[in-house]
Amino acid sequence: xxxxxxxRRKLITTVAAWAVSLLIFFPVLWMILTSFKTExxxxxxxxxxxxxxxxxxxxxxxxxxxxxxxxFWNSVVISVGxxxxxxxxxxxxxxxxxxxxxRKTKDLLMWMLSxxxxxxVAVLIPLYLLFQRTGLFDTKIGLVLALMLMNxxxxxxxxxxxxxxIPSEILEASxxxxxxxxKEVVYVLTPMAIxxxxxxxxxxxxxxxxxxxxxxxxxxxxxxxxxxFIASFSAPQGLFYAKLSAASTMAIAPILIxxxxxxxxxxxxxxxxxxx
Amino acid sequence: MSTQSNRAAARLMVAPSVILLFIxxxxxxxxxxxxxxxxxxxxxxxxxxxxGLANYTWFLKSPEFWQAIGNTLALVGGVLVITVVLGILIAxxxxxxxxxxxxxxxxxxxxxxxxxxxxxxxxKNLFMHPQNGLFAAVSRAFGADPxxxxxxxxxxxxxxxxxxxxxxxxxLILLTAMQSLSxxxxxxxxxxxxxxxxxxxxxxxxxxxxxxxxxILIETIFLLxxxxxxxxxxxxxxxxxxxxxxxxxxxxxxxxxxIGRAAAGGIIAVILANIVAIFLMRGIGRNLDA
Amino acid sequence: xxxxxxxxxRKSFGETHVIPGIDLxxxxxxxxxxVGPSGCGKSTLLRLIAGLEDISGGKIEIDGTDATDLPPGKxxxxxxxxxxxxxxxxxxKKNIAFPLKMAGMDEAAIEAKVQSAAKILNLAxxxxxxxxxxxxxxxxxxxxxxxxxxxxxxxxxxxxxxxxDAALRVTMRQEISELHQKLATTMIYVTHDQVExxxxxxxxxxxxxxxxxxxGAPLELYNHPQNLFVAGFIGSPKMxxxxxxxxxxxxxxxxxxxxxxxxxxxxxxxxxxxxxxxHLGSDTFLKVDVPGIGMLTVRGSGxxxxxxxxxxxxxxxxxxxxxxxxxxxxx
Numbered sequence: 001x002x003x004x005x006x007x008r009r010k011l012i013t014t015v016a017a018w019a020v021s022l023l024i025f026f027p028v029l030w031m032i033l034t035s036f037k038t039e040x041x042x043x044x045x046x047x048x049x050x051x052x053x054x055x056x057x058x059x060x061x062x063x064x065x066x067x068x069x070x071x072f073w074n075s076v077v078i079s080v081g082x083x084x085x086x087x088x089x090x091x092x093x094x095x096x097x098x099x100x101x102x103r104k105t106k107d108l109l110m111w112m113l114s115x116x117x118x119x120x121v122a123v124l125i126p127l128y129l130l131f132q133r134t135g136l137f138d139t140k141i142g143l144v145l146a147l148m149l150m151n152x153x154x155x156x157x158x159x160x161x162x163x164x165x166i167p168s169e170i171l172e173a174s175x176x177x178x179x180x181x182x183k184e185v186v187y188v189l190t191p192m193a194i195x196x197x198x199x200x201x202x203x204x205x206x207x208x209x210x211x212x213x214x215x216x217x218x219x220x221x222x223x224x225x226x227x228x229f230i231a232s233f234s235a236p237q238g239l240f241y242a243k244l245s246a247a248s249t250m251a252i253a254p255i256l257i258x259x260x261x262x263x264x265x266x267x268x269x270x271x272x273x274x275x276x
Numbered sequence: 277m278s279t280q281s282n283r284a285a286a287r288l289m290v291a292p293s294v295i296l297l298f299i300x301x302x303x304x305x306x307x308x309x310x311x312x313x314x315x316x317x318x319x320x321x322x323x324x325x326x327x328g329l330a331n332y333t334w335f336l337k338s339p340e341f342w343q344a345i346g347n348t349l350a351l352v353g354g355v356l357v358i359t360v361v362l363g364i365l366i367a368x369x370x371x372x373x374x375x376x377x378x379x380x381x382x383x384x385x386x387x388x389x390x391x392x393x394x395x396x397x398x399x400k401n402l403f404m405h406p407q408n409g410l411f412a413a414v415s416r417a418f419g420a421d422p423x424x425x426x427x428x429x430x431x432x433x434x435x436x437x438x439x440x441x442x443x444x445x446x447x448l449i450l451l452t453a454m455q456s457l458s459x460x461x462x463x464x465x466x467x468x469x470x471x472x473x474x475x476x477x478x479x480x481x482x483x484x485x486x487x488x489x490x491x492i493l494i495e496t497i498f499l500l501x502x503x504x505x506x507x508x509x510x511x512x513x514x515x516x517x518x519x520x521x522x523x524x525x526x527x528x529x530x531x532x533x534x535i536g537r538a539a540a541g542g543i544i545a546v547i548l549a550n551i552v553a554i555f556l557m558r559g560i561g562r563n564l565d566a
Numbered sequence: 567x568x569x570x571x572x573x574x575x576r577k578s579f580g581e582t583h584v585i586p587g588i589d590l591x592x593x594x595x596x597x598x599x600x601v602g603p604s605g606c607g608k609s610t611l612l613r614l615i616a617g618l619e620d621i622s623g624g625k626i627e628i629d630g631t632d633a634t635d636l637p638p639g640k641x642x643x644x645x646x647x648x649x650x651x652x653x654x655x656x657x658x659k660k661n662i663a664f665p666l667k668m669a670g671m672d673e674a675a676i677e678a679k680v681q682s683a684a685k686i687l688n689l690a691x692x693x694x695x696x697x698x699x700x701x702x703x704x705x706x707x708x709x710x711x712x713x714x715x716x717x718x719x720x721x722x723x724x725x726x727x728x729x730x731d732a733a734l735r736v737t738m739r740q741e742i743s744e745l746h747q748k749l750a751t752t753m754i755y756v757t758h759d760q761v762e763x764x765x766x767x768x769x770x771x772x773x774x775x776x777x778x779x780x781x782g783a784p785l786e787l788y789n790h791p792q793n794l795f796v797a798g799f800i801g802s803p804k805m806x807x808x809x810x811x812x813x814x815x816x817x818x819x820x821x822x823x824x825x826x827x828x829x830x831x832x833x834x835x836x837x838x839x840x841x842x843x844x845h846l847g848s849d850t851f852l853k854v855d856v857p858g859i860g861m862l863t864v865r866g867s868g869x870x871x872x873x874x875x876x877x878x879x880x881x882x883x884x885x886x887x888x889x890x891x892x893x894x895x896x897x
Contacts, residue, residue, distance in 0.1 A: 003488050005372075005373050010373055010375070011373075013369065013372040013373070014372050014374040014375045014376075015494065016369055016533075017369045017374045017380055018370060018374075018376070018380065019371065020366055021366075021370070021380045021383040021384050022383060024366075024383065024384050024386070024387060024440070024443060024444070024816050025383040025387075025405065027387070027398050027399065027402070027440070028386045028387065028390060028398075029400060030398075030402055030403075031394075031398050031408065034402060036404070036483065042383045043407075043408040044391070045408075045413060045416075046413050046416075046417065047410055047413045051332070054561075057530070060619045070811075071633055086566055089292050089293055090293060092289035092290070092292070093287075093289060093290045093293035093294075094527065095289060096286035096290040098283075099286075100282050100283055100285075100286035102283075102286075103377070108290070108294070110553075110557045111295075112293070112297055112551040113493070113553075113557075114549075114550065115297055115300070115301045116497045117496070117500050117501075117502075117549040117550070117552065117553045118301065118545075118546050119500055119501040119503075119521070119522040119542075119549060120303075120503065120522070120524040120543045121503055121523075121526045121542070121801060122308060122522070122525060122542030122543070122546055123304035123305065123307075123308055123499070123764045124525075124526070124542075125307075125308070125309070125311065125529055125535050125538060125539065126303070126304040126305075126308050126453050127304050127413075127562060129307070130303065130304065130307075149296060149297065149300040152293060152297060152323045154298070154494075156293055165297045165499070167649055167651065169648070169649050169651040170651045170652075170654075171645045172616075172618050172638070172645075172647070172651065173645065173647060173651035173652075173653075173712075174653070174664070174668075175617075175618065175637070175639055176618075176638045176639060176644060176645045176665075177639065177644075177665035177668050177712070177716070178395065178640070178642065178665055178668040178669055178716075179639065179664075180639075180668075181282075181285050183392070183668060187664075191653075191655040192653070192654060192655055194402065194655075202474050206389060207389070208387070209391065209394065209508035210390075211391075212390035212391055212392050212393045212504045213501070213504060215502055216504075224358070227391055227393060230391070230393050230394055230397070231393055234396075237360070241401060241402065241408065244397065244401060245398075245402070247430065248284060248398060251391060251394055252390050252391060252394055254321050254372045254390060255389050256386065256390075257573030258387045258410070259388070259389040260382055260385075260386075260389075263381060263382055263385055266385075266681060267385070267448050267451075267452060267506075268452070269420065270445070270449055270452065272449075272450055272490045272494065277619070278639075279617070279619060279620045280620050523661060
């Protein structure tokens with residue numbers, strides 16, 4: 001256990017830690033504050049941390065100018081859909097790798113991860129054409145598939161590291177008890193791995209929500225999520241700092257709130273098996 | 277713990293992932309490979325045909341190419357060094373007995389939830405803008421001229437922005453790892469007469485090796501493809517000062533509308549990515565799974 | 567029923583032959599203990615019988631039917647694991663009910679069986695708890711409960727007591743023996759602890775390097791070890807094994823004398839110095855350095871008022887010596 005430290009030392013470290021943390025957080029804070037300012041006070045010189053004329057005008061302007069709920073809904077469907085689909089495919093794969101490892105298991109896992117190293121831009125044109133041909137372009141199902149495949153290696157890897165910590169004796173016990181493979185996975189493995197699965201789900205929802213390459217290039221309007229919504233505001237059309245900040249805040253708020261609430265669970269799961 | 281029927285089931289259960297990923301990788305790659313040997317310009321669709329290695333030689337001879345390689349390495353390497361080093365320092369700081377550790381974690385993790393286009397546009401407009409940015413105001417307050425970050429130090433600016441995005445990831449993984457270190461080990465080292473620096477060097481750092489490995493692996497995977505941040509901030513400029521390999525390919529495909537050349541660039545990028553991957557997996561894969 | 571027959575059962579992992587070939591008959595209702603040092607293949611043999619590993623060759627029959635290729639759940643066996651392998655997310659009740667649920671039994675019948683198992687094992691008050699809230703002994707009982715509700719042809723125990731503290735181990739040992747008497751079902755029990763083997767078994771199978779060294783009733787193994795390995799393994803403290811001139815005097819390569827059959831007496835043939843004396847009250851253990859023979863362990867009953875450095879004379883009791891030939895076999 002942590003030993004008692006002198007109050008003075010605790011004060012110093014507390015101040016330092018808070019200063020550093022606030023510095024890291026500051027850009028987000030500044031953006032949120034700016035979103036509640038008038039355009040004039042947003043660019044006031046010298047800049048003001050707080051202003052006298054707080055306003056919600058920017059939010060109502062952004063709301064009026066674009067169909068936020070649609071972008072929002074698309075983001076939810078795409079990020080949650082791709083993650084759930086990915087889990088459904090990855091759980092059996094991770095079971096195999098964790099409990100029936102072969103000599104090639106590690107190589108397979110590493111190969112899966114290496115597919116993620118291929119820069120998206122390198123295959124942009126072919127995928128664009130493929131999506132056009134197959135009618136997946138600008139559809140939610142198309143993006144669900146694309147993001148699922150993009151994150152699948154990460155999902156498999158995370159699940160693999162959790163599953164490996166489950167003693168194989170418990171799965172063997174279920175086999176002795178007459179459970180079929182399917183029942184073993186559904187009744188024993190999955191419930192035992194719930195914390196790990198939850199972390200995986202959270203991280204991948206966040207990754208999918210924040211994905212801003214395929215979601216922008218493979219959509220136009222119908223299936224466009226919040227990344228496309230914010231891209232339309234960054235286009236150079238005069239500098240409306242307050243409105244830009246409001247739109248940005250709206251784009252990240254849902255995931256920021258989700259992330260903050262589930263922060264403990266998420267961080268625990270972020271270790272990728274690196275912490276025993 | 278395996279029987280034959282188990283191994284068969286395992287192969288069956290791993291198959292969907294492998295097959296889907298293989299298709300997802302091989303089909304676009306094959307198409308890219310095909311395009312890379314073709315003359316294929318969107319602006320002059322009537323001219324087409326095989327051009328052999330012309331697209332590749334154009335790429336390899338372009339002075340921009342080598343700069344792009346350099347920039348890509350600088351971006352990946354720079355962000356890795358910054359996030360790992362700062363990550364360790366911040367994790368060490370937060371791991372001390374401080375008040376409000378929970379809140380600190382919430383503050384530190386926030387950038388991780390900010391999508392890249394938003395992160396890039398906050399930094400570009402609210403901070404780095406030469407007239408209205410906060411940094412300009414700070415410079416003026418000290419009586420100096422505002423620094424033209426994106427114009428004069430484009431690569432450094434991009435590295436800074438991307439590092440900010442990835443710092444939480446590194447910090448939190450390293451923090452979790454640090455907290456898993458048994459305090460008995462540290463106390464034993466203290467009994468053995470180790471000073472704080474030695475304790476960090478000989479106890480804490482070795483304990484963090486696996487976590488640092490994971491951070492490097494995951495970050496590299498994402499950093500190799502960094503695109504949106506550059507697109508939003510510098511557009512690869514000025515000139516090609518902040519053009520990375522992915523961005524150079526993008527410029528060929530979208531600005532020059534030369535699909536053939538872009539495809540050749542894509543293949544080169546894939547080859548380079550694989551070299552990096554092999555290098556990483558060799559050095560790291562063994563470290564990962566003891 | 568519960569008759570298990572192994573015929574030329576082999577197991578190899580790649581080039582390593584863990585079990586080169588075993589023949590064994592286990593009769594209905596027997597309590598059979600596989601015992602041997604770690605790495606002797608006893609757990610592997612149990613897992614082969616359970617079906618958790620494929621055999622590389624040979625045949626396993628359970629009650630006359632060939633079970634060689636049956637999956638574990640279809641062999642009618644129940645297993646209690648070293649770590650108990652309870653399902654941590656299920657209550658005690660659900661843990662015990664799991665095999666019945668897998669068998670598709672209806673709710674009412676499951677409930678009745680769980681209740682009766684809980685009664686036998688004193689678990690009735692803990693049915694709603696999760697395994698994490700139980701003590702080691704209670705977890706052990708839940709694992710046994712999960713096994714008995716299936717009414718298996720045989721129970722398999724894989725070092726089930728090794729995670730318990732010494733006192734609890736004795737209690738559980740007795741409980742398992744009583745359970746065997748009550749159920750009269752075949753039990754196969756793996757342990758490296760020869761005390762467990764001696765106290766529980768009807769039949770002990772001593773394994774070494776994947777081979778059976780000897781099969782027999784506990785006292786048969788104690789009284790008539792067929793070879794040096796069994797002689798050294800069965801009995802605690804270990805049998806003294808003497809080689810050299812003293813052995814040749816008795817016409818053998820190795821002379822074995824159990825510590826409890828060495829007498830300390832003024833006219834003993836050997837003379838030695840006490841190196842260590844352990845006084846337990848009920849027994850006294852002596853380590854005696856005898857020149858020309860080596861260090862001997864002596865077990866005397868009661869308190870013996872002997873101490874470090876004392877010179878004593880001692881010798882084997884008449885007729886209580888074991889003689890082994892150059893091949894390690896008993897003569």
